[in-house]
Amino acid sequence: MKNKVSIIAPALMGKGGTETVLLHVLNSQTLQNFFKFELVLLDEPKDQSWLSDINSQVNVVIFSSKWRTLQYIKYLLRSKADANLVLGPKSAFLSTIVNLASKTKTISWIHFTLFGGDNLNPKYLRRNDGHLLISSQMVQQFVSLGIPESKLQVVYNPINKGSNLIELNTNKDILRLVYVGRIMLDGQKNMRYLLDTLAELARNYSVELEIFGSGSKDEVQKYATESMKLAGSEYQIVWHGWVDNPFDAIQKVDMLVLPSKYEGFGLVVAEAISRGLPVVATDYPVGVRDLIQVGLNGEIVPFEDVPAFAEAILRVKKYSPDIQTMIANSLENFSNDKFDSRFIQGMQALLERKAE
16 A cells, blocks of 8 residues: 655755756655655745656645645645655644654655755754655764654665766867856855956966856856956856756766755766766765765865865866766766665655654
8 A cells, every 4th residue: 555645845046956856756656656755845836847747647736835834734634645755844743743653653854964055954854753864964964963863764865877978078278177067156156266266267377167057147247256356367267057967968077066065866866977977076064975975986075175186176177078877877875766666665764664
């Protein structure tokens, strides 16, 4: 008999890694053999186009923002789900409180680091029945809250491996880098760190940066100009804007660069590596150490250390193109099939777990 699972998600933008993961889960035939899903969105996404890609057998509920909390409580009281799989701490806490007298279990499924990110209060997770984790690095974060490891199941995220390897840059005289994600000078994406590094590299090398994404383009462009002037150097930025499938459009680059202060799993890192493209990323919490095998598929650098970032980029530039297939195969453990197996085993373990 299938378990009924309500996936409850607050504050989705409509374009991002979390939505990509949700689409996989809701459309996976393997998972549908074990679970009957319902998707509950506590806020209306700014971009709802992705919802049309969800399996038509999945019921989608969207709450209006005006009476969101009341609507959510009424939903929880009416729901007969075996489990509420909740993507936000406060929403998970409310699910736990409302369902104290019911058989419905509340399982959190947090897609960002618990500490150091924005608008997350992890204390709300302490009373949940269980937790699905997207990274092994999150285990210690949950344990530090006093949550026993018996309540934790590491499932990672699925990686949809592309059919083609990305064509690498063969020009040894040009450093051609690519950034994929929201365009933010500061905050989570921390592009200021990347721009400072490129300004230093451009003193001695020809540097090009391709940017796929949307956001604060004018602010980033202004700072790039200022940093080049200050360093007495110059590099080129190519703006591609938002592209639905950027890794199908990327070609003739050396590596992906990611200067983030924090991420969730880091899906762009995983997608790049799965296409044979090495990555230089900061040691962000929480997924980078699960994905990057230093010296094989990329490099991990400390925060705000321009010389270290520059040196890592130069090391990756020297990677042999002959190892591209090895790079692509380095994430076999994160394939869709293996994720589905972990998800099934993790959910069943938590559903069967008796309260302590």
